[in-house]
Amino acid sequence: MTLTRFVSKNAFRNKRRTALTIVSIAFSLLLLTVMMTIWRAFYLTEGSAESAQRLITRNKVSLVFWLPSYYRGKIRAMPGVKQVVNESWFGGQYKDQKPENMFAQFGTDPQEFFDVYKDLSIPPDQLAAWQKDRAGCVVDAELAKKHSWKLGDRLFIKGVIFPFDLELTIRGIFTSNQPTESIYFNSAYIDEGFPQIKGRAGFFGVLADSPENVPKVAKEIDETFKNVERPTKTESEHAFQLGWIAMMGNVKAFILSICLAVVFAILLVSANTMAMSIRERTREVALLKTLGFTRGKVLVLFVGEAVALALAGGLIGALTASALIRAAANAPGLNFFLSGVRVTGLTMLVALLVAATVGLVSAFLPAYHASRQNIVEGLRHIG
């Protein structure tokens, strides 16, 4: 036997309580890992190199208000701008309102769209076919795979916001590093289908000539359209994506508050378990000290036990979170937000560190008291 084996035997002496403690910690760490993963995906993950060079120009008031299409030409003429493309969200319905049939549809300019979004890949012949067909569309490869779409298939998108429907033919299937859950069609279709809104764009995708010029270009665009009827707000693509998330509410505060609550809850669970466990072993502590265990050794034994339990729970929680996130990233309705999101090794490491710290902090005080316990009083203890 080693001291480590002694610690593990003590940790599992009350199997039911140990199992319940591990499950509690595992569940809490699962939540924490999920939250940290979402935080990382939303706020820490940098996009592709091309994404770092891209900006989005939208209406300053809100994304739901349109911008005049002629802004595109003015933006194109600005120094530091390489390409500009208009995009309008159609918001239609495919088949029904079931989550698995929900995806985004954008009207855009087929001639320049892939020049701005260089991180999306499409075979040249398919691109040419889309550019020739005003009722054609290109679809994300992951989306095509999910719905078993192939080139030439017809898609019927029922208008929900706009009072007309789209009847599109798939002319191209594009791939990207991260699934976009989107299809793109010619914006002329909207202009012709609903002439009242001709000359309007939802927002513009702008490609700067270098990542360094992105802030300068953003400022230039917004300065240009400052004192007009429809002023603009230009931001990096990453900031724009965060704007979508912000529409759900203060997600940062939400995630932070859940994380704090989770850590506090596992701290209480672990502290309660360790306090109970140590109190039950008052006589044993006195025995160990009689046999020659020093205060430091007793402290290490109990803290080690709590850390071992917390780490076991943490590992189970982090692994379960990883599996859940994988499943959610492929689940209908959730994949739009979580596509490509994974629990990284670093996130798992942080989760385990949190678990170990919680174990250490929760056990320290009762273990410290136990280590300083008077041997004679401990031997007299009846418990």
Place this chain on the structure above:
Amino acid sequence: MSTATVPRTATQTKVVQARNVSKVFKRDAFEVKALDDVSIEIGAGEFLALMGPSGSGKTTLLNMIAAIDRPTSGELLVLGDNIFRFSDGQSARWRNEHIGYVFQTFNLIPVLTAFENVELPLLLTKLSAQQRRDHVMTALKLVGLEDRVNHLPKQLSGGQEQRVAIARAIVSDPTLLLADEPTGDLDSHSATEVLDILKRLNEDSHKTVVMVTHDPHAASYAHVTRHLEKGMLLPPA
């Protein structure tokens, strides 16, 4: 029970020298004198029984010899060391090296097997796993439990549990074996087995044994019996 003849194995070397040791416990506003000016010397190889009614201070004296309690006044040398000058850590290490302690209630760790319980004090030494194993098996053979190594305490009888506790007390080959009512929780047959082991350890392995007991039969195994009453050590009969 009167004082018996000190055996030939005992030498004149004093293992314990207590001079005017007193211990006062304070409980709220009350003071209880557990030991009152006790002076005693215990020679190497001696088997001493400490007798007396409950509350007479027997266990308190035993705990002081083991350096797990401190006197209010007086001086106590054990194996030549003034143990009360030790720090907490030094006391612990000293106990591990020199003292074997047997409790009335055995105090075995329930989740450890007999082997692991006996091995426990050796985890604090620098012995290799194989050396630890040899020591443990020797100790278990001495108490006749070499065939119970993998049994948990709950799978052993009271007598067997106490024999495991004795094996744990002697596994590190201590000079001084202290037993606090080792037969108090045992039936007469098991008590005799335990007392025989203590006697053998004293006579064959030359361990100095100090045993606290209420039982005159148990005390008859000792070479010397001293009585405590109200914290005072009575003169030898």
